[in-house]
Amino acid sequence: MFKEEVKGSLYIALKDLKMYYFKPPNLSWGIMFPIVMALAFILRNPSGVKDLASGLIAMSILFAATSAEAIVIVFERRTKTFERLLLAPLSLQAILFGKVIGGVIFGFLMSSIFLIGSVIFLGVPFSNILFLLASLVLSAFVFAAFGTLVSVAVKEIFDAMTLANFFRFPMIFLCGVFIPVSALPSFLHPLAYALPLTYSVDLIRFFITESYDLVHPVICMVVLIFYSIVLFYLSVWVLKRRIEQ
Amino acid sequence: MGSDTIIEVSDLTKSYRDFLAVNHINFEVKRGEIFGFLGPNGAGKTTTIKMLTGLIQPTEGTATIRGKDIRTQIVEIKKTIGVVTEDSNLYDELSVFDNLRFVGQLYGVSQLDREKRIGELLKRFDLESKREAKFATLSKGMKRKVTIAAALIHSPQVVFLDEPTTGLDVLSARILRAMIKELKALGVTVFLTTHYIEEAELLCDRVAILVKGTIKTVDTPGNLIATTSSKNLEEAFIEITGLKEEIMLVEKEGKR
Numbered sequence: 001m002f003k004e005e006v007k008g009s010l011y012i013a014l015k016d017l018k019m020y021y022f023k024p025p026n027l028s029w030g031i032m033f034p035i036v037m038a039l040a041f042i043l044r045n046p047s048g049v050k051d052l053a054s055g056l057i058a059m060s061i062l063f064a065a066t067s068a069e070a071i072v073i074v075f076e077r078r079t080k081t082f083e084r085l086l087l088a089p090l091s092l093q094a095i096l097f098g099k100v101i102g103g104v105i106f107g108f109l110m111s112s113i114f115l116i117g118s119v120i121f122l123g124v125p126f127s128n129i130l131f132l133l134a135s136l137v138l139s140a141f142v143f144a145a146f147g148t149l150v151s152v153a154v155k156e157i158f159d160a161m162t163l164a165n166f167f168r169f170p171m172i173f174l175c176g177v178f179i180p181v182s183a184l185p186s187f188l189h190p191l192a193y194a195l196p197l198t199y200s201v202d203l204i205r206f207f208i209t210e211s212y213d214l215v216h217p218v219i220c221m222v223v224l225i226f227y228s229i230v231l232f233y234l235s236v237w238v239l240k241r242r243i244e245q
Numbered sequence: 246m247g248s249d250t251i252i253e254v255s256d257l258t259k260s261y262r263d264f265l266a267v268n269h270i271n272f273e274v275k276r277g278e279i280f281g282f283l284g285p286n287g288a289g290k291t292t293t294i295k296m297l298t299g300l301i302q303p304t305e306g307t308a309t310i311r312g313k314d315i316r317t318q319i320v321e322i323k324k325t326i327g328v329v330t331e332d333s334n335l336y337d338e339l340s341v342f343d344n345l346r347f348v349g350q351l352y353g354v355s356q357l358d359r360e361k362r363i364g365e366l367l368k369r370f371d372l373e374s375k376r377e378a379k380f381a382t383l384s385k386g387m388k389r390k391v392t393i394a395a396a397l398i399h400s401p402q403v404v405f406l407d408e409p410t411t412g413l414d415v416l417s418a419r420i421l422r423a424m425i426k427e428l429k430a431l432g433v434t435v436f437l438t439t440h441y442i443e444e445a446e447l448l449c450d451r452v453a454i455l456v457k458g459t460i461k462t463v464d465t466p467g468n469l470i471a472t473t474s475s476k477n478l479e480e481a482f483i484e485i486t487g488l489k490e491e492i493m494l495v496e497k498e499g500k501r
Contacts, residue, residue, distance in 0.1 A: 001320075004353050007350075007353070008350075008351055008353070011347065011350040011351060012351075015336075015339075015347050019336065019338050019339065079334075079337070080330070080332040080334040081334050081335065081336055083300065083330060083332075083334050084334045084335065084336075084348070084351075084395075085351070086299070086300055087298060087299070087300065087323065087328050087330075088323065088348075088351035088352060089320050089321070089323035089324040089351075089352060089353070090320065090323075090351065091320060243300070243301060244301060244302065245261075
């Protein structure tokens, strides 16, 4: 039973990757947007490339994992194709897990491109590749689950984009992507601590600079796992309610 | 429940806040029969199908399909049922073959069986030339055929068809009706909702008539025609649903 559910989830993820992820609009959000933002900051402060790499990679995961994820379910509910998934012999958890995995794979691939690019073109060093890749996967799961939550919570694609951006853009400035959280005014710290991107940036930074800005990497991992579980099950709960309406 | 009963519905109810969509309905569907579920718009037909196929949860009551409870064993039930909803809910961007393959994957059909089954279905539904065509490019009739083929990919024992011929041209509707009869010949139980009463008369072994969420009667078309002294099932339907007065009123207005 469990094996069938996992297989079903993977088929859903592969279908989503083929249909939605590797498409120009999504690639531009996943690649172009982080590059443009990073270039703007690198040009302003060329010596801070090493510090910026972790933020850039984390930002690429955030945008890659959420850009399609946040609209896929809304779109499929409008075209009634989501009903096709609901009719399959899979639990709601398995269906949403498949949706999340699509975002995780795409987020991981996009961030890997940035990681490789940072090493080759910017000379950014890194340590403990396995843990670093695990951090990318974990971060991608959190953001894909966030995208899924957005997607099940709204009825229109436009609302999904608005809601996703309502969280994504402030996160770029509050979570240490360009400016370390420790350098932010202290009244913003609680907000930074409440957002998952902070832990993602700090975790990736640890494997690049071997130091962290705010939180020990083990705690970062625990927090990201916590966010993954909460966001995923919140999505399941919201979807259940939506279906019954 | 008799050994030949495949669907047993007991006090099935669905309410949305103050609105009672389906009100404590009871009926049985026998193995291998074509069971028609008829009623005017908003009678609760689609809501009932949605409950029986696990798309929504009943508010009260339950139903069993092949002895399994829709409240607690819905995933098991879904493995043995095929559902054709009102909308052709396949993926526009995928080809006919990719759509069927994906649905087969969701139902856990092994790769070998899947390829064989897709080949059979494409041949049966005369879709072989459309194998690589994108779903979006197909005509409405062809889309309907692919949707039905998708519902049969895992060789289900019960098939739910919700308004399968709505919007189809005469030829496509005829082909579809022939397919429904063929399903019965293969031993598949068919649960059919339709607005076309003459279609139900042609196809169904028994029909249930639903009005405002309540079942008025369940019987064979022949018995319903006889007991209401009607010429055909449509007249019997009008009599049973109480639409006669409404129709007379509309006709009177039309003559003015």
